Amino acid sequence: MNSSRSLRQRRVTATIGVTLLAIVVVLSVIVIGQLPPAAASDRTITAPLMDGSVGEDDGLIHQEDQISVFDQTPAVANLDPELLAAVREAAATAEQEGVRMHVNSGWRSPAYQEALLSDAVERYGSAEEAARWVTTADNSEHVSGDAVDLGPVAAQDWLSQRGAEFGLCQIYANERWHFELRPAAVANGCPVMYEDPTADPRTQR
Secondary structure, three states, X not given: OHHHHHHHHHXXXXXXXXXXXXXXXXXXXXHHHHOOHHHOOOOOOOOOOOOOOOOHHHOOOOOOOXXXXXXXXXXXXXXXXXXXXXXXXXXXXXXXXXOOOEEEEOOOOHHHHHHHHHHHHHHHOOHHHHOOOOOOHHHOOOOOOOOEEEEOHHHHHHHHHHHHHHOEEEOEOOOOOEEEEOOOHHHHOOOOOEOOHHHOHHHHO
């Protein structure tokens, strides 16, 4: 009798274990499915571009690198001076609060931007879908030095709460890493985000 009870208990325990595992798998699929393709990590949408067509002088930051906002690499040094000053001030404050910030992508040459766009078209299957993530060189705020992609996720979360204090605002709802300088945000808060770059009038110039 004790043996039968023990067997039933093992079966119940096994059933519960399988059910919990199934729930975890389903929830994982749901959460991952809600993330846009480029947001599955804290990385910006950058291709490795290992063919040598672009390099550090074009603003390339390799995905394994964690470039400090105080670095002098072209991706950082060529940013708009006021934007860079705001990013560095925010990074220093975040660091004091235990949050480290790094640059995933900053200034880009026109050649680098066009290479990213070509990569995005191949990755997403159409120019229309790619435009939700990468603009042309003529319309890119990265090429002009007016945008910076920051990471990791902890820094992005910190900036979503504190960025306006420094005039740093997330511009696109689908790009949590992309920040631009909006000086008026210090007093008025950040403006409403565009859904993605295709909704930004600047990309239609």
